[in-house]
Amino acid sequence: MWAFATLLICDSPLLDAISAASIPIICQCDPQGLSNTAWAYSTLLLTDVPLLSAISAASINILADFIVLNLSNTAWAMAVHLVRDDPLLESIASAAISKLHDAESQDLANTSWAYARLCFCHVTLLNAIAASSLKTILHASPQDLSNTAWAFARIGYCHAPLLDSISSSSLRILPHFNVQNLSNTAWAFCVFQSDLHSGQDLRALAFDEA
Numbered sequence: 001m002w003a004f005a006t007l008l009i010c011d012s013p014l015l016d017a018i019s020a021a022s023i024p025i026i027c028q029c030d031p032q033g034l035s036n037t038a039w040a041y042s043t044l045l046l047t048d049v050p051l052l053s054a055i056s057a058a059s060i061n062i063l064a065d066f067i068v069l070n071l072s073n074t075a076w077a078m079a080v081h082l083v084r085d086d087p088l089l090e091s092i093a094s095a096a097i098s099k100l101h102d103a104e105s106q107d108l109a110n111t112s113w114a115y116a117r118l119c120f121c122h123v124t125l126l127n128a129i130a131a132s133s134l135k136t137i138l139h140a141s142p143q144d145l146s147n148t149a150w151a152f153a154r155i156g157y158c159h160a161p162l163l164d165s166i167s168s169s170s171l172r173i174l175p176h177f178n179v180q181n182l183s184n185t186a187w188a189f190c191v192f193q194s195d196l197h198s199g200q201d202l203r204a205l206a207f208d209e210a
Helices: 002-006 012-028 031-043 049-059 068-080 086-097 105-117 123-139 142-155 160-176 179-191 197-209
Strands: none
Touching (some): 012 049, 031 049, 049 068, 068 086, 086 123, 123 160, 142 160, 142 179
């Protein structure tokens, strides 16, 4: 399944058959197998709620064994299809907080995006994401920066040091932003305009670039 998703090959009959065969034995999968399966079906935009529910049930008791990438991919996959499983999200947050010091900027951005899309505000997780993001922000891609800004704005959590860093890093590489990156970043700083003066400068530049 990971190979099909990586190559963006959507063979629906085969993937439906794989899903049906996987559900009864999903508890035998290791953390990577569970998260890769969830990621693959979501990358291909195949909404398979029974499979995602089975992955959730199999994952929740072994999340301590998940690495950050597994946790991020699982949360992201659920968010793509708006499958909100509060016990799973709470458990992913608890498992992730102590591991985020090893996280890549994409993992941090995807995790914050997932929680924001599902409207699940976990302040301790957001603070941990912000702290780790400040360490990796110089290596963040346009999508990482815009997704993180969008996520914090969507949830309504203003972490001023993080947003200031996003502003500075975004201005440095703004020519590499696509239209969606520009739009999401501008919207996020509009949300926080009363709290962050730097957001006003970035917003104006973003619209000039667009």
